[in-house]
Amino acid sequence: MAKRDYYDVLGIAKGADADEIKKAYRKMAIKYHPDKNEGDKAAEDKFKEAAEAYEVLSNPEKRQRYDQFGHAANAQSANGGGYGGAGGMNMDDIFSQFGDIFGGGSPFEGFFGGGRQGGGAGRRVARGSNLRIKVRLTLEEIANGTEKKIKVNKQIVCKTCDGTGAKDKASFQTCKTCGGSGAVRRVTNTILGQMQTTSTCPTCNGEGSTILSKCTVCHGDGVVRGEETISINIPAGVSEGMQLSMSGKGNAAPRGGMPGDLIILIEEIPHETLKRDGNNVIYDLHITFIDAALGTSVEVPTIDGKVKIKIDPGTQGGKILRLKSKGVPEVNSYHRGDQLVHINIWTPKALSREERELLEKLQNSPNFKPNPGKNEKSFFERMKEYFE
Ligand SMILES: [Zn+2]
Ligand SMILES: [Zn+2]
Numbered sequence: 001m002a003k004r005d006y007y008d009v010l011g012i013a014k015g016a017d018a019d020e021i022k023k024a025y026r027k028m029a030i031k032y033h034p035d036k037n038e039g040d041k042a043a044e045d046k047f048k049e050a051a052e053a054y055e056v057l058s059n060p061e062k063r064q065r066y067d068q069f070g071h072a073a074n075a076q077s078a079n080g081g082g083y084g085g086a087g088g089m090n091m092d093d094i095f096s097q098f099g100d101i102f103g104g105g106s107p108f109e110g111f112f113g114g115g116r117q118g119g120g121a122g123r124r125v126a127r128g129s130n131l132r133i134k135v136r137l138t139l140e141e142i143a144n145g146t147e148k149k150i151k152v153n154k155q156i157v158c159k160t161c162d163g164t165g166a167k168d169k170a171s172f173q174t175c176k177t178c179g180g181s182g183a184v185r186r187v188t189n190t191i192l193g194q195m196q197t198t199s200t201c202p203t204c205n206g207e208g209s210t211i212l213s214k215c216t217v218c219h220g221d222g223v224v225r226g227e228e229t230i231s232i233n234i235p236a237g238v239s240e241g242m243q244l245s246m247s248g249k250g251n252a253a254p255r256g257g258m259p260g261d262l263i264i265l266i267e268e269i270p271h272e273t274l275k276r277d278g279n280n281v282i283y284d285l286h287i288t289f290i291d292a293a294l295g296t297s298v299e300v301p302t303i304d305g306k307v308k309i310k311i312d313p314g315t316q317g318g319k320i321l322r323l324k325s326k327g328v329p330e331v332n333s334y335h336r337g338d339q340l341v342h343i344n345i346w347t348p349k350a351l352s353r354e355e356r357e358l359l360e361k362l363q364n365s366p367n368f369k370p371n372p373g374k375n376e377k378s379f380f381e382r383m384k385e386y387f388e
Pocket of ligand 2: 175176177178179180181182183201202203204205206207208209
């Protein structure tokens with residue numbers, strides 16, 4: 001596939017200044033960041049494409065060459081380090097770039113939940129990937145909050161080598177190329193004068209050390225596939241689609257790096273009889289028209305167990321009874337929703353001969369004629385009351 005023009009990629013004019021380039025890339029990086037587009041290959045490609053464009057256009061020397069030779073300049077520099085190569089940039093390179101555009105302690109870090117290890121130069125600390133799991137909760141668990149112990153299959157630290165990846169202490173050797181710093185400096189002469197660039201040490205990949213003899217269990221990775229039982233505290237009031245994050249509980253990182261996060265996706269198990277509507281719980285109660293006329297008391301289910309409610313004589317269908325604070329709490333709040341009991345009058349669908357005869361006797365009784373008075377609430381008034 002032919003490469004797109006770097007200016008087009010970032011959506012900027014040919015004469016854009018350094019600030020405009022930075023701004024444009026910042027926007028793209030946030031939009032196509034893999035943490036926000038998990039599993040989206042197209043977004044990942046866009047993310048990489050933008051990073052490559054920024055890598056070239058943000059560097060005056062590379063930009064000048066690119067302006068002169070176009071993508072052909074790319075091929076020339078493939079050997080000299082810098083941006084090049086058919087494969088483009090890898091994700092680690094891209095994230096290390098972020099130190100420049102977002103700066104340390106920027107809102108960006110908060111935005112992506114802890115951020116990546118940025119900072120370009122210096123020893124590179126690998127980061128374990130985030131792990132996503134789903135947790136299915138009943139309405140009762142959601143209403144009361146719960147602690148779930150979940151067995152998670154993930155990358156764990158290799159116990160044999162304690163995560164170092166080396167067979168023993170003697171197998172470690174400080175990298176000779178970079179002297180353990182993980183970075184190498186290069187000075188290049190450009191039309192703008194001498195320029196110093198720092199890049200990841202190619203020998204040790206930025207780790208600062210090399211392993212002579214690898215751990216035989218993890219083959220030098222420092223991590224192995226394993227299981228961990230994690231107990232997750234789920235606060236009351238969560239809802240379907242909500243994500244909780246536990247920092248450091250994701251996949252372990254190779255050779256002593258920072259573990260990723262555990263992302264917990266909440267799923268609701270539908271309740272048999274109660275329906276959740278935000279913080280309220282809705283229950284459909286069906287009573288006979290005889291009970292509605294004579295009045296009765298019935299048990300209704302709630303999150304906290306059965307509750308007896310009184311049906312007044314002369315209760316109309318469509319009435320909504322409110323059971324205060326029998327709903328779902330708001331997350332991190334003492335406020336709790338209500339349970340709304342919607343009264344339906346059940347009309348018999350099949351009648352025996354005897355029942356039919358009894359009803360026929362009542363059919364023309366004056367008291368059975370519908371006679372909604374002015375005080376009767378309309379359907380819309382009841383709805384308004386419900387949504388208040
Ligand atoms: Zn090991
Ligand atoms: Zn090195």
